[in-house]
Amino acid sequence: MDYFRNTFYFAFSAILVLILGVLFSRRRQLSNDDKVKRKKRYHPVAGTMFSQLLNFNTLWDYMTDQCCRYKTYRLLSPFRSEVYTSDPANVEYILKTNFQNYGKGSYNYNNLKDLLGDGIFTVDGDKWRHQRKTSSYEFSTGVLRKFSSVVFQKNAAKLARVVSEDANSKPTVDIFDLFLKATLDSTFQVGFGIQLDSMCGSSDEGTLFANAFDDSSEMTAWRYVDASWTIKRFLNIGSEAKLKKNVKVIDEFVYKLIHTKIDLMSNSPNDASMKKDDILSRFLASNVTDPKYLRDIILNFIIAGRDTTAATLSWFLYMLCKHPHIQVTVAQEVREATRVKDNLSFEEFAALVTEEALEKMQYLHAAITETLRLHPAVPMVIFAAISFIKHNKTCFCSYKFDSSTHLSEFHWSMFDVNHQHRTVQKLLLFLIEFAKTLGIVFLALQDPKICFSDDTLPDGFDVKKGDMVAYVPYAMGRMKFIWGDDAEVYRPERWLNKDGVFQNESPFKFTAFQAGPRICLGKEFAYRQMKIFSAVLLQFFTFKLADETKVVNYRTMINLHIKGGLHLHAFLRTG
Numbered sequence: 001m002d003y004f005r006n007t008f009y010f011a012f013s014a015i016l017v018l019i020l021g022v023l024f025s026r027r028r029q030l031s032n033d034d035k036v037k038r039k040k041r042y043h044p045v046a047g048t049m050f051s052q053l054l055n056f057n058t059l060w061d062y063m064t065d066q067c068c069r070y071k072t073y074r075l076l077s078p079f080r081s082e083v084y085t086s087d088p089a090n091v092e093y094i095l096k097t098n099f100q101n102y103g104k105g106s107y108n109y110n111n112l113k114d115l116l117g118d119g120i121f122t123v124d125g126d127k128w129r130h131q132r133k134t135s136s137y138e139f140s141t142g143v144l145r146k147f148s149s150v151v152f153q154k155n156a157a158k159l160a161r162v163v164s165e166d167a168n169s170k171p172t173v174d175i176f177d178l179f180l181k182a183t184l185d186s187t188f189q190v191g192f193g194i195q196l197d198s199m200c201g202s203s204d205e206g207t208l209f210a211n212a213f214d215d216s217s218e219m220t221a222w223r224y225v226d227a228s229w230t231i232k233r234f235l236n237i238g239s240e241a242k243l244k245k246n247v248k249v250i251d252e253f254v255y256k257l258i259h260t261k262i263d264l265m266s267n268s269p270n271d272a273s274m275k276k277d278d279i280l281s282r283f284l285a286s287n288v289t290d291p292k293y294l295r296d297i298i299l300n301f302i303i304a305g306r307d308t309t310a311a312t313l314s315w316f317l318y319m320l321c322k323h324p325h326i327q328v329t330v331a332q333e334v335r336e337a338t339r340v341k342d343n344l345s346f347e348e349f350a351a352l353v354t355e356e357a358l359e360k361m362q363y364l365h366a367a368i369t370e371t372l373r374l375h376p377a378v379p380m381v382i383f384a385a386i387s388f389i390k391h392n393k394t395c396f397c398s399y400k401f402d403s404s405t406h407l408s409e410f411h412w413s414m415f416d417v418n419h420q421h422r423t424v425q426k427l428l429l430f431l432i433e434f435a436k437t438l439g440i441v442f443l444a445l446q447d448p449k450i451c452f453s454d455d456t457l458p459d460g461f462d463v464k465k466g467d468m469v470a471y472v473p474y475a476m477g478r479m480k481f482i483w484g485d486d487a488e489v490y491r492p493e494r495w496l497n498k499d500g501v502f503q504n505e506s507p508f509k510f511t512a513f514q515a516g517p518r519i520c521l522g523k524e525f526a527y528r529q530m531k532i533f534s535a536v537l538l539q540f541f542t543f544k545l546a547d548e549t550k551v552v553n554y555r556t557m558i559n560l561h562i563k564g565g566l567h568l569h570a571f572l573r574t575g
């Protein structure tokens with residue numbers, strides 16, 4: 001008996017020693033490995049994408065809460081894994097250091113292509129590189145800067161006039177709507193060289209275009225939450241029928257402009273009066289004459305610059321209403337920078353908001369930047385690349401599949417039915433409504449920005465080939481570990497040095513304009529327009545919220561729009 005007991009103890013001790021030995025050597029090996037490879041520190045999974053769905057109305061705040069818990073985290077979905085990060089080192093790695101591993105991918109392209117074609121916003125690789133190079137050159141020229149400044153000044157004066165009229169004739173001023181119209185007018189004029197005047201609606205053709213542009217932007221944004229759009233597009237019904245009709249209006253208008261300009265320039269190549277400074281004329285002058293290329297490139301600028309600028313200006317005025325002392329300080333700075341002495345008209349004052357005057361408005365610059373930190377116009381930026389999952393297997397509701405797959409055959413057979421037949425039509429509509437309800441879930445079936453190959457982020461977080469990787473400017477702007485304990489406080493002074501001069505932050509911390517090779521191309525353009533508009537408005541008006549008690553929230557969509565718009569009282573300053 002003792003013999004067996006001793007043998008058992010011996011065997012047990014030997015196994016224990018062996019296990020401890022293995023564990024010890026593994027630990028040593030791990031700590032050696034740590035010297036060359038960073039250790040994973042994160043809880044791998046923060047939840048599932050269904051929690052996003054449940055928190056859809058306050059999605060950006062939900063993401064912020066998650067980022068407070070984990071700088072980098074993974075959300076699981078039945079279709080693919082999503083990695084979100086708020087760590088500036090990771091953002092730098094994705095946007096710059098390992099840029100080639102992360103791209104836009106086909107998800108954005110498919111959603112945007114009907115409106116934006118092959119423009120800079122939608123493409124990757126060589127197509128992107130080519131447009132980026134040509135456009136960067138154009139955007140950096142003094143000619144375009146000068147031309148656009150004049151356009152902004154004129155539109156700022158017009159905007160002030162409309163605000164003044166609305167303040168007298170309406171209970172409140174719907175400032176977001178006016179900003180949308182004013183920024184559309186500006187970007188259109190800089191792009192195509194003609195006035196749309198959507199602010200006053202003086203041209204029927206312009207109004208038609210502006211309405212078509214608004215509707216198609218909305219229908220395009222809708223595709224991000226309504227994955228059944230592919231079915232609707234195929235059947236040409238609902239939002240997709242509306243989009244198609246509106247894109248036709250846009251195309252007819254834009255192609256007419258392009259062809260007229262091409263004809264004029266080729267008929268009188270030496271006529272000096274043909275020389276214009278808008279983007280279309282400048283491209284034509286440098287022998288870029290493909291109408292489709294020109295259409296895509298210019299419409300991309302308009303859509304990139306319009307909603308973002310209008311949304312930021314609205315949040316800015318909202319913050320000024322919430323912090324009246326900051327509104328007073330900005331207005332004072334504007335007056336000092338422009339050295340206004342007499343009572344001037346809107347137009348006369350706007351002409352004084354020169355580059356030199358803008359340079360002196362450092363506090364205004366800081367106040368706008370602080371607005372963008374807390375209310376970034378693009379609240380989340382997703383990355384994608386060619387996924388290892390083939391599109392035809394991931395998106396069964398699209399009619400673009402490889403028809404050899406089983407699923408696509410099923411759907412093709414559905415679509416081949418004469419959809420005039422009422423029962424079939426009813427069934428399809430039911431399916432569409434069902435798909436609409438599950439819109440967010442269906443998003444995952446499509447192919448968003450995904451990393452090309454397995455990778456490890458600087459904080460040690462592993463990213464698998466095929467993962468969707470995103471950073472969240474809305475959350476990053478509110479992180480205490482980036483901005484300090486007062487991260488949630490609106491404080492323009494944080495951007496100023498002791499001499500009151502604006503100090504830039506790392507673009508990997510302040511990510512409102514993205515960073516790296518794909519940093520927003522219109523950043524300087526946007527600041528100039530926002531500063532000119534703000535300076536003119538704050539010179540003439542004091543703004544107050546129409547309803548101080550109303551809780552202002554955002555609409556969860558691609559851009560950070562104020563839900564229900566921004567309704568203000570505008571009081572004309574005296575003297």
Ligand code: HEM
Pocket residue numbers: 120121132187300301302304305306308309312372376377378381382511512513514517518519520521522523525526
């Ligand atoms: C407050 C105003 C603006 C903000 C916050 C903003 C922000 C951004 C962001 C976050 C991106 C990256 C989006 C992505 O890759 O998914 C971007 C890209 C871009 N933005 Fe802006 N933008 C603003 C105004 C403008 C304006 C006024 C223009 C032009 C007139 C413009 C032109 C572009 C272009 C062309 C790109 C694509 C760059 C590329 O992919 O290489 N943006 N912007």
